[in-house]
Amino acid sequence: MKKTNNKLRALKSVNSAYNREWKVTVYQHRTRSEATNLPISLEKLNKLIKSYMRLRASRVICNGRNGKYNINIRRRRILLRQTYVSDAEIKLNNNKAKITLYLVDREREVLAKKYLKLKKIFSTLMLDRYNKFYHGTMRMLSPIFSLQSLQLRKELQSIGFPQSFAFIKEFIKLKNLYLKKVWSVLISRSLYKSLNSLREIELNYTLNQNKLNNNTMLLKLSKMIEKLLAIGRNKKYFIEYNIVKLKSIAYNTDLFTQALALKLKKTRINRIKSMLSLINRAYIPQIDSPDSEMSRDLMQETRTKDELALPLATTNSKNEIHNSVYSNIGYKNISGIRIEVSGRLTKRYRADKSVSTIKYKGGLMNIDSTLKDIKSIKFRGNANTNISYSITKSKRRIGAFAVKGWLAGK
Incomplete structure (x- = not known):
């Protein structure tokens, strides 16, 4: 209680035990050299986490050897549509570190919208060109090979049923062969770039999903963080993550x-x-x-x-x-x-x-x-x-x- 103007009034401020003014709290004994190196290692840790969250699949992996060069590193750093990560709030113990991260994943939303948009354009383009090449040719050939034409009907009657059945079977084979040829030409010439871009977006989306998976990629990040935090120590350092996804x-x-x-x-x-x-x-x-x-x-x-x-x-x-x-x-x-x-x-x-x-x-x-x-x-x-x-x-x-x-x- 505090006495002011001859009246007893409750204190309006209380000091807290845990100080959030510093983002790193250490509950362990460290040597003098380790204590001096700790700020540098924590700065490296923040850079490591941010670069890990901004990982992208290489275009050579997505498109093979014929793929173009990757995005320039300077341009990739300036991209606004990326995963934003806050500085890590760390609580250090003798054998454990609790890391709290706040992130907004703008890249995932952009990739999903881009994939759906490209898929829609790709499907409409494929159907248009398919109708132009395949159905256009079939329309020209259908009156010649249709059973309604009198000339074809007379020829089939003169040949006999077994030979006419073999004739129709060969025609269906040629039709399927022409269909495969049309699709191969469409994919190789005109739609190869669209397929490569769809593959690249899909790989980046799966990579973005696996970044926060503890069984795959996050485990490798933990091993690198262990090396940074456990400087001069032979013991293992266990990492625990508290990842908070924000909407804005x-x-x-x-x-x-x-x-x-x-x-x-x-x-x-x-x-x-x-x-x-x-x-x-x-x-x-x-x-x-x-x-x-x-x-x-x-x-x-x-x-x-x-x-x-x-x-x-x-x-x-x-x-x-x-x-x-x-x-x-x-x-x-x-x-x-x-x-x-x-x-x-x-x-x-x-x-x-x-x-x-x-x-x-x-x-x-x-x-x-x-x-x-x-x-x-x-x-x-x-x-x-x-x-x-x-x-x-x-x-x-x-x-x-x-x-x-x-x-x-x-």
């Missing part, structure tokens, strides 16, 4: 700062429009002034832990328990988002070389300690519980720039 990049600061930095690398991109388009992706519920009905309801919700746990003990319904638990989870809704861009973002030959732009939506205020007037947990240092912050640095031809992002919850 606006729900994590690492993700939207990376995406905006990639977008601003291009010279003809308007920074203000791209910032506003990213901010508008975030859904923020309406927060009114302190005099409104919503804020008054929030101020009245000052229940104790026993009062919150009482309905769980009296109810047996799963839906009621789920609703009561979910409604009491803190910081599950976004209350505000803020983006700051500063650096060399103008044209090359201009006087105002360095610029700074700030855009925001909502607010970064902590409702627990303001409107509700209840205790709110605080981290040691400058970090707040309801705010996540990240910075991404990048460079262009004329100089470097940085993107800062804040995301507040309520």
Whole structure:
């Protein structure tokens, strides 16, 4: 309790045991050399995870030796339609590491849409050309070989039934042979490129699905991470993953700062429009002034832990328990988002070389300690519980720039 103005008032802030200000927490004893090498190995670990998530199938593998060269590495890094991964949040133990990753898989959605679109175009093109070559020729030959023609009927009657049956059998063989020839010409000449592109998309899609499979590719990533984290140790290091798939990049600061930095690398991109388009992706519920009905309801919700746990003990319904638990989870809704861009973002030959732009939506205020007037947990240092912050640095031809992002919850 704290005494202010001769009145006893409950403390509004409590220091938490686990500090999320640093993304790596170590619960083990390490030597001095290992402790100094740990930040470098963690930086390499983040690069390794991001490059692993951006893996693509080689065009030589997809299309054989005749395939074209792969996408340029620089162009592949600038691609906006890729898998965005946040920096790893790691808890280290003597023999175990828990890695938490947040990702948005834009590449999978794009590949699925592209495959369906190409498949539709490919099928219509095949049918059109098939009708042109095969059915066109059969229409010319059908009146000659049809049984309705008088000349063919007279010839078959004069030959006899066994020989006429053999004649029809040979005609069917020639018809099937011509059909195979038409399909081989269609595939080899005109539709070879379409089939190669479909094969390439399908291989990249299966590769994208197997990246998060613990029995195939993720096991190889774990072995590489073990070598990075267990520096100077002969023991095995077990890796445990907590992978959170998000629907939008606006729900994590690492993700939207990376995406905006990639977008601003291009010279003809308007920074203000791209910032506003990213901010508008975030859904923020309406927060009114302190005099409104919503804020008054929030101020009245000052229940104790026993009062919150009482309905769980009296109810047996799963839906009621789920609703009561979910409604009491803190910081599950976004209350505000803020983006700051500063650096060399103008044209090359201009006087105002360095610029700074700030855009925001909502607010970064902590409702627990303001409107509700209840205790709110605080981290040691400058970090707040309801705010996540990240910075991404990048460079262009004329100089470097940085993107800062804040995301507040309520």
